[in-house]
Amino acid sequence: MSAGFQQGITRVYLAGLHGSEPGHWQSRWHAQDPGSVWIQHRDWERPDLGAWLADVDDALAGRPGPKLLVAHSLGCYLAAAWASMLRPRGLLGAFLVAPPDLSQPGLAGVARGFEAGTSLPLACHGALVASQDDPWAGFEVSRRLASRWRLQLIDAGAAGHINLASGLGDWPQGRAALAGFEAGFCVPSRSAA
Secondary structure (H helix, E strand, O other): HHHHHOOOOOOEEEEOOOOOOOOOOOHHHHHOOOEEEEEOOOOOOOOOOOHHHHHHHHHHHHOOOOOOEEEEEEHHHHHHHHHHHHHOEEEEEEEEOOOOOOOOOOOOOOOOOOHHHHEEEEEOOOEEEEEOOOOOOOHHHHHHHHHOOOEEEEEEOEEEEEEOOOOOOOOOHHHHHHHHHOOOOOOOOHHHO
């Protein structure tokens, strides 16, 4: 598999509000990750948790094998809701990057229903990557969310919202964090099955 992604795992990419631009690390990783799944939504501008959950279900229907959610921004809440409310089979874990504070003025009222994914611990292994200077979530907000979800907190330093505007390119530090996270999974190779 190219770009150092662990074999035997289907990475499922969940973007946030407005999606992830082609130069965003998440879009780049997906393009370099054969066999991965990009969750496409019919409406990126008016997120609806029920519709977005259905999009995940539709995209993964009939896809066997272990899966790892790689989510950014509002996609983190979608991942949390999907993992905790639906408890899908084959879900290894969730790698959540820069979940925003849902009470932020730019999100309050826009992302209705997504708070449903905040009350329960994740039903899988996970890590939450947070930036010290994220304009969409203070670091303490991220720390509390990681604690509520019972996730490992990874400090990304001063990286803004860890998006295209952060100028991270392929975000090698994030790739290293993902590789470290994936190393905790023992996945038999497909050829050995």
